[in-house]
Amino acid sequence: MTGRAIPSWLRRWWPVLLLVALLGGYWLLPISGQVAILPGDEARVGIWPQVRLDPPLLQPGQEMALRVTDTVAWPYVLLTMAGRALPPDGWWENPGESWTWYWTLIAPEAGTELIFYHDCHTGCIERGRVILGQGEAASNPPGIPTKLGVVFANPTRDWHGRSGWDVELTYANLGDAEYWGIDDLAQRVLQSRTNGLRVLVRVDYAQGQSLPPAGDELALSEYLAYVRRLARDDRLKGVYGYFIGSGYNSAEANSQAPDRPVTPEWYARVFNGYGKPVDHRDNAVQTIRQENPTVRVLVGPMQPWNRDQDGEQRFEIAAPWLNYMNTLVAALDEAARAKAAAGIPLAAPDGFAVQAPGRPDAPELTGQSSAEEPRLDILRAAWSGAQAGFRVYRDWLAVVNAYSTTRGLPIYITSTNTFAPDQGIPPAQNYPRGWLTAALEEVNAEPQVQALCWFLDEDRSGDARWDFFSLTRRPGRLLDTAEEFDALLQTRQAPALRAIR
Structure with a gap:
């Protein structure tokens, strides 16, 4: 049998190919996973970046030295090990225009993934990755979708094969701080994605100041720079959506500048450039889309039943919080339509995050039965007939559906429990068993609602104020809530069907 002739370059380079194959477990390949072998020019043959381990054969728990060498002097490099951010211990320049960064680490379990990034001051860009040992990196398990979710998911929670939701939070002025900064956020996102969850990230300006104070363009520039950094960072590519601020119609969310609260008009200016020339792109939605065109950008939730601010455009139910939202959505709609008319698409939001607390008392x-509260209209005459309980989400929907660029957009209940802010009774004290079941059945019957997230699961920031809300801590009646949440994840119910008219 006559075979095809082996090319001369392959005969020459087969030892190199064999060496690459043998050492493949200890080399960091380019992002594409391709290895370039260029015959005829030995100086050009190489795999970059390169990783070397000392010792090369490791046992978990053993100290190891790791070196990454590349042909570019990357600034602001970072290594992640199982998602944990590790700045280098040092670096040096080699002869022949290459640079080496080094780390001293404790060897992890086989299958742990190491990823090398650069330019992390403006959003980490992945350069390459390697898996240590013979194991496989953790992957996202397939899950059956559910609308159930939590704020601050406990990474050890058993989701029973369901793909739920996790809501996380970060602050622009704490972008490099522990826990609230981008590195710890990226690790939490990885944990949730590994657990099969869809992740929504709330982006606030500062603690006590949800968004930049009204009219403060310098603070807005700082905020948008952080939003851009989040959208660009390769570690956060698995984020489902970002929502811009939260509770900004309340005085407590404007505490750093109480004389310049976030008005509906200012919010719309921050979100999609309302009131600015249509060709200006210094707003959240266009900034994010420029860096990550696939991630969703959501309007952040307003606080229901709050009278700290009102809106100039009265809603058909003339309660202050609904007037505020109506004015805000009208401004977003106006800006999106103006940009569209100028040939600038995709300036409208992808959806709305909303708060929908219950009021079982x-x-x-x-x-x-107080457990039936989510299924009932509580139309309070003193509030012009506005919903006074969980069904406030229907009032939010009515505003969203009143405008052409937002009509039909999904809403995500990113915070629910049985704490009504004007009553102040925590769920640990007033939760009635069965309430969460009723709330889930209510939103399962409304296709425009995509998520129902309990506030909260576990606050790992060290803030004990939220223990009386925590599904993980389970004080008082929250033991019932936690057991019910777990049981709902294990229930395989068909979604409610609506008659087609």
Whole structure:
């Protein structure tokens, strides 16, 4: 049998190819996973970047030295090991225009993934990755979608094969701080994605100041720079969506500049450039889309039943929080339509995050089960007929659906529990068993609602204020809530069907 002739360059380079194959477990390949072998020019043959381990054969728990060498003097490099950010211990320049960064580490379990990044001051860009040993990196398990989710997911929670939701939080002025900064955020996102969850990230300006104070363009520039950094960072490519601020219609979310609260008009200016020339792109939605065109950009939630601010454009239900939202959505709609008319698409939001607390202690429920509250209209006459309980989400939907560029957009309930801010009773004290089941059945029957996230699961920032809300801590009646949440994840119910008219 006559075979094809072996090319001369392959005969010459087969030892190199064999060496690459033998050492493949200890070399860091380019992002594409391709290895370039260029015959005829030995100086050009190489795999970059390169990783070397000392010792090359490791046992978990053993100290190891890791060196990454590349042909570019990358600034602001970072290594992640199982998602944990590790700045280098040092670096040096080699003869022949290459640079080496080094780390001293404790060897992890086989299958741990190491990823090398650069330019992390403006959003980490992945250069290459390697898996240590013979194991496989953790992957996202397939899960059955559910609308159930939590704020600050406990990484050890058993989701019972369901693909739920996790809501995380970061602050622009704490971008490099522990826990609230981008590195710890990226690790939490990886944990949640590994657990099969979809992740929504709330982006605030500062603690006590949800968004830059009204009219403060310098603070807005700082905020947008951080938003850009988040959208660009390769570690956060698995984020499902970002929502811009939260509770900004309340005084407590404007505490750093109480004389310049975030008005509906200022929010719209921050979000999609309302009031600015249509060709200006210094706004959140266009900044994010420029860096990451696939991630969703959501309007952040307003606080229901809050009277700290009102809106000039009255809603058909003239309560201050609904007037505020109506004015805000009208401004977003106007800006999006103006940009579209100028040939600039995709300036409208992809959806809305909303708050929908329950009110199981409402006096209007006299004679009815408090656990049934999510299924009931509590229309309070003193509030012009606005919903006073969980069904406030329907009021939010009515505003969203009143405008052409937002009509039909999904809403995500990124915070729910049985704490009504004007009553101040925590869920650990007033949760009625069955309430969460009723709330989930209610939103399962509404296709425009995509998520129902309990506030909260576990606050790992060290802030004990939220223990009386925590599904992980389980004080008081939250033991019932936690057991019910777990049972709902294991329930395989068909979604409610609506008659087609």
